Amino acid sequence: MRSKYLIIGNSAGGIGAAEAIREVDKSGSLTIVSDEPYPAYSRPLISKYLTGERTLEGMLFRPAEFYSQNNIVSLLGKKVEGLGLESHTAELDGGERIVWEKLLLAPGGMPIVPRIKGIGERGVFTFTNLDDAKAIDGFLDNASKALVIGGGLIGISVTEALVKRGIEVTIVEMKETILNTILDEQASLMAEEALRQAGVSIVTCHTVAEISGGGVVRGVTLDDGRGIPCDLVVVAIGVAPRIELALGAGIKVNRGIVVDRYMATNHPDVYSCGDAAEAYDFVYGVNRLTPIWPNAYVGGRIAGLNMAGIKAEYPGGTAMNSLNYFGLDIVAAGMAAPPDEDGCEVLSRQNNGIYQKVVLRDDLVMGMVFVRDIERSGMIFSLMKDRVNVGSFKQALLADDFGLVSLPRELWQERLETSPSRLVPQPAMPAEAVEDFAGE
């Protein structure tokens, strides 16, 4: 089979690319392959599947008719096993072969599973896709205690779902605080407090040395010899980019698939994005892994535009997370916790459970954390993204009345598109009323 565009991965990145391609090229053949058997669904919602709040239908990222309406061939439940770059081909597990002109690699990540004793017991799960959620769901009837290895985003997400299902959860985190790659210490401690209040036990500075069972999980032993009984274990120590296809084809890979500002790999017809790719991070100024949904979508969008012949530059992405676990709203982006001796200036304030922090370097915003009061985080994020020098108004960034009006006039004018000449008022009221009010 031939397809002008071939997209591997039917998730944030793949859909972002497909939508961009269709904005530009309505008819060029477009195929999406995924080894998951479902139409694109919101991966972060697998926790709501586990709690029973959402069915697959309620998790769909696009309406069911998305593929037919956009003239997209979806090959679901099929895995791409190998790529031929010279022949511009992809081999599927059923032996089919697809000849493509432009290829997007959006294969996401694979959960990292440590090679510890007992990892093969029944009752050990990962939590990155819908089938994981289904598998855990099918196991909960006879379970009352769970142990989650890893206190990152995925670990906290599954913890919340399990707690809602009435399961007692212990989290074992190797570092000193949970969510340590996303938050700074203060915000992490606030998150820990919210988890503890919900009845979650948290063990930090330790790892699981082995899982005991004898067919089915019965407990774990920590690295200090301590035993914790449990009925199931969820491994959530991280996700690694799925680079096997790229490696096999000789595409340049560092930690992830390396792409330029147009989301192209070192092969001009092959693009990549999302959790699998190492793309430009505007805070660090270098290519990095930033495995979050918005960056996958935007990277996919840029890749798609370029694949369809519209030159578009990726503005870059950085880590940005909005967490709402156990009723606590936290937003963090960029360098939430700058490495010391980095010449950073930290502005912060804290009272009544509210915590806000902005990290600056050379008067550029490098990172931010907002706990509870998150309403103004978008404006700060955009100053970070646009690399605006905030030197002249930095004291206003965390003020109660911070707003666009706190920015220099040129900046808010540009943001509000208020070039006065363009704006011709249209009658909004009866003519006499207008006269009464407008009086200059």
Add this chain to the structure above:
Amino acid sequence: MKKVYVREEVCIGCGLCQVYCHTEHSRSKDIIKAFKREIPRLLPRIRVERRGEVCFAVQCRHCAEPWCVYSCLTGAMRKDPASGRVIVAAESCIACWTCLMACPYGALTRDTANRIVAKCDLCPGQAMPVCVANCPNEALVLSEVEAK
């Protein structure tokens, strides 16, 4: 598409746009009930900013490149291709607030009581958005710019 622009030079910061927006997006559509009785309260989707002499109203820009749409984890936020409006589907929004962080204007608000993001919808069903229709000094205008 048509959207609302503010003419800062004539905005007097009176806040009437906010009052009318709040009322329009209430259940009762009654100004007093909307403010004093409705629980959970619906929220205004426009904000008046003031600093010294300068004041202006801010609401969703219905961007050509809508970062809130690109950032939405569930597909709830989308740009309607026909009208150009950025709209949120109540049944899909999970109130994760990722869009809020992605919006450069701070134009999105948490409606925590109803677990949904509140934003300007340009008042569907009204000939003119109520903020524009009720601005006493024509500081808010509904104006056409070239669609993307």
